Amino acid sequence: MPANARTLTLNLFLNHAGHHEAAWRHPSTQPDALFTPDYYVRLARRAEAAKLDAVFFADGPVLHGGVEHNAVGGLEPLLTLATIAAHTERIGLIATASTTYYEPYNLARLFATLDHLSGGRAGWNVVTTSSAAAGANFGLDAHPDPEVRYARAEEFLEATTRLWDSWEADAVLVDRAAGRYADPSRIHPAAFAGEHLSVAGPFNAARTPQGRPVLVQAGASNTGREFAARWAEAIFTAHQRIEDAQAFYADIKSRALDLGRDPEQVKILPGISPFLGSTEAEARALEEELNELSVPAYGLQQLSGQAGVDLSGLDLDAPVPLEIFAGAGDVTDNARSRFQVVAGIVQRERPTLRRLLHRLAGARGHRVVAGTPEQVADTIEDWFVAGAADGFNVMPPALPAGLDAFVDHVVPILQARGLFRTEYVGTTLRDHLGLDVPENRYTAARAADGAGRPALAQA
Amino acid sequence: MPANARTLTLNLFLNHAGHHEAAWRHPSTQPDALFTPDYYVRLARRAEAAKLDAVFFADGPVLHGGVEHNAVGGLEPLLTLATIAAHTERIGLIATASTTYYEPYNLARLFATLDHLSGGRAGWNVVTTSSAAAGANFGLDAHPDPEVRYARAEEFLEATTRLWDSWEADAVLVDRAAGRYADPSRIHPAAFAGEHLSVAGPFNAARTPQGRPVLVQAGASNTGREFAARWAEAIFTAHQRIEDAQAFYADIKSRALDLGRDPEQVKILPGISPFLGSTEAEARALEEELNELSVPAYGLQQLSGQAGVDLSGLDLDAPVPLEIFAGAGDVTDNARSRFQVVAGIVQRERPTLRRLLHRLAGARGHRVVAGTPEQVADTIEDWFVAGAADGFNVMPPALPAGLDAFVDHVVPILQARGLFRTEYVGTTLRDHLGLDVPENRYTAARAADGAGRPALAQA
Ligand SMILES: Cc1cc2nc3c(=O)[nH]c(=O)nc-3n(C[C@H](O)[C@H](O)[C@H](O)COP(=O)(O)O)c2cc1C
Ligand SMILES: Cc1cc2nc3c(=O)[nH]c(=O)nc-3n(C[C@H](O)[C@H](O)[C@H](O)COP(=O)(O)O)c2cc1C
Numbered sequence: 048m049p050a051n052a053r054t055l056t057l058n059l060f061l062n063h064a065g066h067h068e069a070a071w072r073h074p075s076t077q078p079d080a081l082f083t084p085d086y087y088v089r090l091a092r093r094a095e096a097a098k099l100d101a102v103f104f105a106d107g108p109v110l111h112g113g114v115e116h117n118a119v120g121g122l123e124p125l126l127t128l129a130t131i132a133a134h135t136e137r138i139g140l141i142a143t144a145s146t147t148y149y150e151p152y153n154l155a156r157l158f159a160t161l162d163h164l165s166g167g168r169a170g171w172n173v174v175t176t177s178s179a180a181a182g183a184n185f186g187l188d189a190h191p192d193p194e195v196r197y198a199r200a201e202e203f204l205e206a207t208t209r210l211w212d213s214w215e216a217d218a219v220l221v222d223r224a225a226g227r228y229a230d231p232s233r234i235h236p237a238a239f240a241g242e243h244l245s246v247a248g249p250f251n252a253a254r255t256p257q258g259r260p261v262l263v264q265a266g267a268s269n270t271g272r273e274f275a276a277r278w279a280e281a282i283f284t285a286h287q288r289i290e291d292a293q294a295f296y297a298d299i300k301s302r303a304l305d306l307g308r309d310p311e312q313v314k315i316l317p318g319i320s321p322f323l324g325s326t327e328a329e330a331r332a333l334e335e336e337l338n339e340l341s342v343p344a345y346g347l348q349q350l351s352g353q354a355g356v357d358l359s360g361l362d363l364d365a366p367v368p369l370e371i372f373a374g375a376g377d378v379t380d381n382a383r384s385r386f387q388v389v390a391g392i393v394q395r396e397r398p399t400l401r402r403l404l405h406r407l408a409g410a411r412g413h414r415v416v417a418g419t420p421e422q423v424a425d426t427i428e429d430w431f432v433a434g435a436a437d438g439f440n441v442m443p444p445a446l447p448a449g450l451d452a453f454v455d456h457v458v459p460i461l462q463a464r465g466l467f468r469t470e471y472v473g474t475t476l477r478d479h480l481g482l483d484v485p486e487n488r489y490t491a492a493r494a495a496d497g498a499g500r501p502a503l504a505q506a
Numbered sequence: 507m508p509a510n511a512r513t514l515t516l517n518l519f520l521n522h523a524g525h526h527e528a529a530w531r532h533p534s535t536q537p538d539a540l541f542t543p544d545y546y547v548r549l550a551r552r553a554e555a556a557k558l559d560a561v562f563f564a565d566g567p568v569l570h571g572g573v574e575h576n577a578v579g580g581l582e583p584l585l586t587l588a589t590i591a592a593h594t595e596r597i598g599l600i601a602t603a604s605t606t607y608y609e610p611y612n613l614a615r616l617f618a619t620l621d622h623l624s625g626g627r628a629g630w631n632v633v634t635t636s637s638a639a640a641g642a643n644f645g646l647d648a649h650p651d652p653e654v655r656y657a658r659a660e661e662f663l664e665a666t667t668r669l670w671d672s673w674e675a676d677a678v679l680v681d682r683a684a685g686r687y688a689d690p691s692r693i694h695p696a697a698f699a700g701e702h703l704s705v706a707g708p709f710n711a712a713r714t715p716q717g718r719p720v721l722v723q724a725g726a727s728n729t730g731r732e733f734a735a736r737w738a739e740a741i742f743t744a745h746q747r748i749e750d751a752q753a754f755y756a757d758i759k760s761r762a763l764d765l766g767r768d769p770e771q772v773k774i775l776p777g778i779s780p781f782l783g784s785t786e787a788e789a790r791a792l793e794e795e796l797n798e799l800s801v802p803a804y805g806l807q808q809l810s811g812q813a814g815v816d817l818s819g820l821d822l823d824a825p826v827p828l829e830i831f832a833g834a835g836d837v838t839d840n841a842r843s844r845f846q847v848v849a850g851i852v853q854r855e856r857p858t859l860r861r862l863l864h865r866l867a868g869a870r871g872h873r874v875v876a877g878t879p880e881q882v883a884d885t886i887e888d889w890f891v892a893g894a895a896d897g898f899n900v901m902p903p904a905l906p907a908g909l910d911a912f913v914d915h916v917v918p919i920l921q922a923r924g925l926f927r928t929e930y931v932g933t934t935l936r937d938h939l940g941l942d943v944p945e946n947r948y949t950a951a952r953a954a955d956g957a958g959r960p961a962l963a964q965a
Contacts, residue, residue: 072682079680082622082712084592108611110710114688120673120710123619126588130623133543133592152567152643153608160582163541164589183706184611184696214579221538223531226801229573237643247642251569251579253541342685 054481055431055466056281056314056438057458058101058141059094061087063118065445066320068349068408069340071118075448078118084130087122090447091131094138097454098468100479101139101170102131103263103283103440108148109181112352116345125157132165139476141170141263146203147196148176148185151246154203155210158260159252167256167475172263172283175200195243197270202241204262204278209237211259212487213250235489258485261476267295267385276302280482281314283440285388285413292317292435314437314480317430318413320444321423323452330417337444338405346404349411353386363401367393388412410442420456427457428466513940514890514925515740515773515897516917517560517600518553520546522577524904525779527808527867528799530577534907537577543589546581549906550590553597556913557927559938560598560629561590562722562742562899567607568640571811575804584616591624598935600629600722605662606655607635607644610705613662614669617719618711626715626934631722631742634659654702656729661700663721663737668696670718671946672709694948717944720935726754726844735761739941740773742899744847744872751776751894773896773939776889777872779903780882782911789876796903797864805863808870812845822860826852847871869901879915886916887925 064071064078071078080086091102104124111119124142132140140161144154162169175196182190191199218233237248264279266272275282276299286292292315300310322337324330343363351358354371361368372390392398392406409415416426430436443449461467477484523530523537530537539545550561563583570578583601591599599620603613621628634655641649650658677692696707723738725731734741735758745751751774759769781796783789802822810817813830820827831849851857851865868874875885889895902908920926936943 071680071687072685074682078682078687084623088592108615108710110693110708114693115690116685116687118687120712122622122711123615126585126616126619126623129585129588130592133547133589148609149612150607150609150644153612156567156582157585160585163581164543164585180706183704185609186704221530223533223537226531226575226799228530228537228575228577231574234569234573245642245645247639249569251567252581253579340685 053431053437054468055427055461056100056316056480057461057467058103058139058316058438058440059090059099059450060103060105060318060440060442061090061446062105062442063121065449066410066413066442067337067341067444068117068345068411069337069342070445072340073337073445076445077447081118081121084127087127088131088134090450091135091138093447093450093454095135097458098471099138099441099454100438101141101168101476102128103141103170103172104128104143105172106143106145106174107176107178107181108145108184109178111178113345113348116342125161128169129161129164132161132168137168137471137474137479139168139170139261139479140165141172141261141476143172143174143265145174145176145181146200147191148181151203151206151244152210155207155250156252158207159211159250159255162255162257162260163252167477169255169257170261170263170281170476172265173200173204173278174265193268193270197266197274199243200274202239202243205241206237206239206244206246208259208485209239209488210246210248210250211255212489213237213248214252214254215487215490216254219253233489254487257475257477258487261480261482272299272302275299276306276308276313279313281316281480284315284317285385285411286317286435287388287391287412287414289430289433289435291391292430293433296435312482314482316438316440317436318410318440318442319427320410320413320415320442321449321453321457322409322415322417322444323420323423323449323456324417325419327418327422330419334409334415334417334444338408341404341408343401343404346408350389350404350407353389358400361400363404364399366397367400367403369393385412409444413442415444420452420460423453423457424460424464427461428464431466512890512896513927514886514920515559515775515939516920516926517562517598517775517897517899518549518558518909519562519564519777519899519901520549520905521564521901522580524908525869525872525901526796526800526903527576527804527870528796528801529904531799532796532904535904536906540577540580543586546586547590547593549909550594550597552906552909552913554594556917557930558597558900558913559897560600560627560935561587562600562629562631563587563602564631565602565604565633566635566637566640567604567643568637570637572804572807575801584620587628588620588623591620591627596930596933596938597627598629598720598938599624599627600631600720600935602631602633602724604633604635604640605659606650607640610662610665610703611669614666614709615711617666618670618709618714621714621716621719622711626936628714628716629720629722629740629935631724632659632663632737633724652727652729656725656733658702659733661698661702664700665696665698665703665705667718667944668698668947669705669707669709670714671948672696672707673711673713674946674949675713678712692948713946716934716936717946720939720941731758731761734758735765735767735772738772740775740939743774743776744844744870745776745894746847746850746871746873748889748892748894750850751889752892755894771941773941775897775899776895777869777899777901778886779869779872779874779901780908780912780916781868781874781876781903782879782882782908782915783876784878786877786881789878793868793874793876793903797867800863800867802860802863805867809848809863809866812848817859820859822863823858825856826859826862828852828856844871868903872901874903879911879919882912882916883919883923886920887923890925
């Protein structure tokens with residue numbers, strides 16, 4: 048790879064039997080193995096062998112609707128990633144967790160521990176939880192409004208980053224002779240008191256290999272973008288068209304710059320769900336095969352939820368009425384950005400309801416590409432080169448076959464073109480993504496303080 | 507082992523560099539490894555090779571006082587146990603977690619996932635959190651009173667056990683042909699609304715191998731015992747003398763019986779911290795060596811906290827004034843049961859302050875035994891036979907040497923005497939402890955319902 052080349056990021060987004068909603072019905076998948084560790088370990092090792100940056104799990108503290116016809120529900124991501132960490136050496140480990148439904152002290156400990164256990168491979172996909180049903184699992188009458196959720200998220204990040212800085216890198220002395228395990232002057236209270244939460248601190252674990260987990264984010268509303276531009280080091284996003292992705296990319300990078308950040312320290316990673324075949328026709332046939340396996344009642348339930356309208360009475364073979372997707376601003380706020388993606392498809396393509404369900408069955412609004420390995424590699428390169436993406440969240444439609452096809456056939460092409468690594472260069476997720484290790488605020492403050500005084504005065 | 511023999515339980519209680527407060531200063535320990543997975547994995551594998559029932563981690567969401575002079579703070583137990591699960595096959599995995607500072611939906615998921623990932627080896631040591639400083643890490647002005655904490659704990663157990671029952675064992679169909687992944691009539695909402703918390707449910711994971719984690723408890727107050735008698739399947743406890751342990755044992759078993767439970771389904775497990783030597787003198791010398799390494803300022807800080815009085819001005823070599831430990835009922839409630847153990851030592855032994863600090867340095871009030879492997883095995887057998895214990899939480903004073911000595915020298919004696927297994931019989935923690943798999947309440951209700959009706963009426 049030329050020294051001046053930008054490095055493409057490729058994460059494996061793991062989702063049950065695969066990202067297509069009918070994956071579990073396909074004979075190649077393993078829906079009986081979804082609660083067993085070996086299933087995930089095998090997939091992660093496959094991704095690691097291909098030198099992918101990270102594996103990623105979505106999450107929500109709720110049973111999503113539709114369990115009758117789809118493999119929803121599953122294992123908790125942090126513990127699953129700890130298991131994967133024990134069976135891998137290099138690949139990054141990104142878990143989704145909610146700032147709305149967790150306490151910062153507990154979550155800070157979980158991620159710090161994952162970072163310690165994995166030797167610096169932890170990442171946190173920060174979400175405010177998209178499913179409104181979650182509130183009732185936590186004693187709330189209603190899921191809080193997006194503005195309230197993001198306000199709490201801001202405080203949550205402030206609190207957790209203080210906890211992760213609580214122990215400076217040199218806090219642990221292990222001075223057996225003097226009987227001093229740690230230097231208390233290097234361990235700081237979090238001392239955070241906000242409107243939504245407060246944490247006294249100090250933290251109860253030593254500074255982690257990465258200082259803190261890589262902060263990932265996946266919100267797309269205006270508030271979500273502002274939050275991302277302030278905190279995120281990588282952003283997951285869903286786009287159908289390169290021009291939308293370019294606009295999003297430019298917007299986030301310029302917001303980050305406005306906030307005084309280096310835009311290169313914010314990686315934009317759209318989702319891509321590749322159907323692969325040795326010919327384009329073969330790939331399309333595979334897509335069609337999975338689409339035919341989807342249960343319309345399932346897709347209708349998902350879409351009705353997004354639209355805020357019961358669509359179950361509509362004719363599957365008539366065009367989707369435009370009105371239903373006209374008021375993209377009126378629907379429940381938490382799903383609005385993905386809803387806009389759907390509205391865009393309806394307006395541009397005027398599909399039948401069945402066709403729309405099939406379009407969404409693949410990856411719920413993420414870009415689906417069916418083609419040869421060359422064609423998929425071309426799409427990835429095009430988006431990467433055109434300033435639409437710094438890399439991708441790869442969403443195999445069916446597992447393990449969709450992952451095998453991607454790593455066996457697409458990754459080698461990207462490597463041959465000099466776009467993707469052939470060996471890991473570093474050991475941490477920050478190394479893979481080219482992200483800086485964040486400075487410890489207390490160490491930095493003391494350094495600034497020390498620089499301002501004559502050296503002798505300190506002695 | 508004769509078929510009618512009770513089975514002795516032996517857990518390995520892992521604590522930093524060892525249970526003695528000065529363990530980290532001893533040249534045999536590895537205080538630099540406390541944030542690395544290999545350290546814990548190696549210890550757990552050693553315990554598994556000796557066929558121990560489980561490894562156990564204590565926990566609290568707070569940095570305990572005294573980090574200057576002791577290795578306090580550490581990794582989060584659930585993730586650490588997931589790592590251990592990945593490197594072991596049979597040994598049980600018990601994590602402490604707080605009902606005061608967690609949300610039931612989150613914690614139910616973590617334990618269910620650990621049970622799935624480990625093939626049925628998870629246990630939960632249910633605590634209401636003993637450290638009052640924790641409240642300030644969760645936005646509370648004060649740590650709630652014990653009665654409030656236990657009232658919340660009752661609701662927490664009701665909510666989490668409902669979540670664990672939410673999916674009946676036959677809920678997952680994976681019927682590819684019919685497009686039915688699960689049977690929604692076999693997935694139930696938690697529908698729990700209490701004074702302190704509520705959870706709508708349903709849960710988002712399938713029923714686990716053990717149905718639910720083994721429920722362990724460690725409270726000793728009257729309220730704590732009542733809670734334990736209702737919920738606990740194993741109870742950790744601290745006793746200095748066999749007669750106190752017998753009284754506790756009889757009390758818990760009769761409380762369980764009064765609540766309609768089988769007393770054999772409640773295992774009583776006192777802590778024991780064994781110093782081992784080839785002669786008793788050698789064992790005592792090792793204990794003395796560790797005592798001499800303790801930093802008096804550390805022990806004084808711990809004891810002052812327990813007594814609610816600043817003891818730092820007292821003469822280390824004068825007898826402890828009886829008054830200080832007279833009012834065992836007046837101190838902060840959450841530490842009262844352990845405080846009573848300390849008061850008992852002071853009243854019976856009239857030690858100097860230095861001697862008392864040494865008595866507590868070993869295992870903070872748990873029984874410390876220094877002797878030959880035969881002597882330690884005798885103590886274990888005596889307590890087991892005399893109805894003082896169903897087994898023990900083994901607390902090596904220094905790691906790994908204290909564990910190695912125990913498994914190499916004491917376990918074989920217990921095996922030779924027919925008191926301890928030489929091979930695992932089952933695969934789950936419930937199997938090891940001889941505990942029943944709890945019935946699913948919904949399945950049971952339907953069975954009862956069905957039994958009441960003529961079979962034809964159901965068809
Ligand atoms: C790749 C990707 C993964 C996501 N994963 C989750 C998730 O696991 N849990 C969740 O609650 N939301 C998830 N989201 C949704 C976002 O967190 C966010 O709620 C949604 O994009 C709406 O953003 P907005 O509220 O800023 O409009 C994900 C979004 C994307 C693009
Ligand atoms: C072996 C053992 C381990 C314990 N571990 C913890 C722990 O990890 N975290 C905690 O908060 N309390 C722990 N405790 C304390 C108990 O949960 C409880 O708070 C204490 O025994 C006082 O009980 P009471 O409140 O019923 O009087 C432990 C107690 C014992 C005996």
